[in-house]
Amino acid sequence: MGTRRIIVVGAGYAGLLAALRARRVLHAQVTLVSDSPRFVDRIRLHEHLARGADVATPVAQWLGGSGVEHVVGRAIAVDGSSLVLHDGSTLAFDHLLLALGSEGHPAPAGTRPVSLDSRADVARALASGGRIAVVGAGTTGIEVAAELAELEGASVTLVASVLAGELSPRARAHVARYFARQGAELRLGTRVRSAAPDHLETDRGPVPFDLCLWTAGFRAARPLAGLDVELDPMGRILVGPDLRLPGRPDVQVIGDAGVPTGMATVPRPGCKSAMPLAAHAIDVLAGASGPFRWRDAMTCLSLGRRDGVIQALRADGAFGPTLTGRPAAWVKERVARYVLWSLAAERDDRFAYRWLRGPAGRPAALEAASAGVR
């Protein structure tokens, strides 16, 4: 194939996998551009903020020996066949992969997003009363609140409209029991009206806090200037089944930043779809035919260090069996390890990342995409 210079923007799961696979399969000149010298293992961020788990490692460590070049800089625009960085420098490409990722909805003033800095926020909160409010009870909010609820001196309140809307009633009941055992308070059916520096105003009364972590909502990263893009309601860039941007066959969007249209199953954002999207994008460049196919087989949730929920999903999207407790925590840990292992294996040419493919099926309407991370 004729692609010589490939640029990948964003060194999260999707960007790293795409860069390593492109180098291995296409033997092209590959440059990975990222706004940080570190790769953040985001699916363990809750372990970091509660216990200081080491989740930020040098990108160079993941690229070591692969031949992929790493440039640290923030990409701001695409100008023809050049990528423009924040310092005004440009990088020419034959093919561009955008793996810009996502963030939570902006945390309102007075609250904090879940990030690498959250560890310091938690330490400060524990020193000044220990009342931690977590807003949003999707999978991220639950994992964050569950991890914090196990900390000595923490008093956690989870504030949300519903608990784990994407889990079966049995799984939800298990999550509720877990929080009850930890002495955490669930304020469900609750809408946040506003946030002050020390409390939330909700339609069910105030929730005082020493720290409020905001996990409600999902927003894809802002697209680069100079590209004509259409976005879905979550801010994801719409691309074709080959993950190419309409009108720009030399640009693909992968990971949380994009969403292919015309699929039988619309991928939900999450590491579990970000990596398949990245692998498929490179397979397309290597000549693979057929649209992106993906099947959401399960939702994996850790509840602290010794508990969890694995919610199997059937091919038609219905709930399958539910695994809970220590066996679920064990499975979740293996899934998280598989993610990093497969990046290293791709780099070392030991293994090509694989995923469960769904049926080609009838194209689904985009509106079928369900909101929420994972």
Ligand SMILES: Cc1cc2nc3c(=O)[nH]c(=O)nc-3n(C[C@H](O)[C@H](O)[C@H](O)COP(=O)(O)OP(=O)(O)OC[C@H]3O[C@@H](n4cnc5c(N)ncnc54)[C@H](O)[C@@H]3O)c2cc1C
């Ligand atoms: C606490 C927590 C737990 C989670 N657990 C799970 C889980 O169990 N399973 C699951 O499937 N998902 C989980 N997720 C979601 C998962 O982390 C994301 O879906 C995943 O990180 C998306 O991968 P990505 O490569 O698309 O983007 P990201 O990991 O967000 O990486 C994008 C990278 O691009 C960089 N970047 C962005 N814009 C630019 C630019 N203009 N120039 C240069 N660099 C740029 C960013 O700094 C970032 O490093 C969890 C998330 C959180 C917060």
